Amino acid sequence: MTGSERGQTMATRVGAGITADVADTVATPKATEPPEPSGPSGIWHRGRVLATAALLLGLLLLLHASIPNRTGNLGSLVETFLPWCGLLVPLLLAGALLRRSATAVIALLLPAAAWLNLFGPLLVDKSHPGGDLTVVSHNVGAHNPDPVGTARALAGSGADVLALEELAARARGTYEKELAKAYPHHTVQGTVGLWSRFPLSDTRPVDVKMDAGPLGDAKPAEVKMVYNRGMRTTVATDHGPLAVYVAHLGSVRVNPRAGLSSGRRDAGAQSLGQAVAAEENERVVLLGDLNGTLDDRAYAGLTSRMESAQEAAGSGFGFSWPAAFPVVRIDQILVRGVEPESAWVLPATGSDHLPVAARVSWRTR
Structure with missing residues (x-):
């Protein structure tokens, strides 16, 4: 076998080895994190952290009177700025929509309803003409x-x-x-x-x-x-x-x-x-x-x-x-x-x- 023929044979073997390695890599990928569910079922699994935050916000609005004042008058401090907690609802909603999380959107119904129950009447003009x-x-x-x-x-x-x-x-x-x-x-x-x-x-x-x-x-x-x-x-x-x-x-x-x-x-x-x-x-x-x-x-x-x-x-x-x-x-x-x-x-x-x-x-x- 001539030198030229030996070179061609070696190149063929190396090429075959590389092709086999690539095939093995494609066939057996490295272990990775499982992807998040997609499609209709995925919207219920995504955004669990957002949903938890929404539920906690709702509980804060519903149970603010139960927050103790023993340490730093925490209850009074929360109640002083309680109306501003409503700003967290659209922020969490934006996050839920970005994550396309139905779970988080539904969880946000609790703080939204609680805030409207507390402060919704203030948004309506209740004035009447006249007065003494x-x-x-x-x-x-x-x-x-x-x-x-x-x-x-x-x-x-x-x-x-x-x-x-x-x-x-x-x-x-x-x-x-x-x-x-x-x-x-x-x-x-x-x-x-x-x-x-x-x-x-x-x-x-x-x-x-x-x-x-x-x-x-x-x-x-x-x-x-x-x-x-x-x-x-x-x-x-x-x-x-x-x-x-x-x-x-x-x-x-x-x-x-x-x-x-x-x-x-x-x-x-x-x-x-x-x-x-x-x-x-x-x-x-x-x-x-x-x-x-x-x-x-x-x-x-x-x-x-x-x-x-x-x-x-x-x-x-x-x-x-x-x-x-x-x-x-x-x-x-x-x-x-x-x-x-x-x-x-x-x-x-x-x-x-x-x-x-x-x-x-x-x-x-």
């Missing part, structure tokens, strides 16, 4: 750079009764001067005040548990009055006497380690609830910055006795803070014995809060 009295509440802000503009905006709001919170001593004279023409009657108790078109009587401060210092040290009586953040008065309206409470409850803080710190606010809400419960006047309105949403269980003593004007006669959530981009409603108007006809949020002033307003009537439906 317009009330407005505004935390004007201790560091408001434009108290004159704020006072003039409030005077032009059409309010018959106007409550102001966080009145700084240096700005008090400005508000009294600018509001004097529209409101011949007013009273200031510490850092809260009420301006009215009607006469006022039986005015007194209301203890909202803000008389202790940062370490619990009791303040002297004269200092307490300066920092008083609650009051009660009787407004002699054309339809009869109306008891009006004005309150600015303690602030809350969110700390990554301690959670929601709201001890003073919660104590103030409890004290305010007791004052309203003891109120002898049939018709009562509470105006103020309560530093929390009414979904928070801390306000059970108030919400069990009074009705939110926004929930009864408003449209939407009525978020009031922060003014630049409101995400929660912490400024409230609660009523008892009068009927809310409409409720709304007024345009921004120089404060970091938005003013809130309501129109109420003496008749009941």
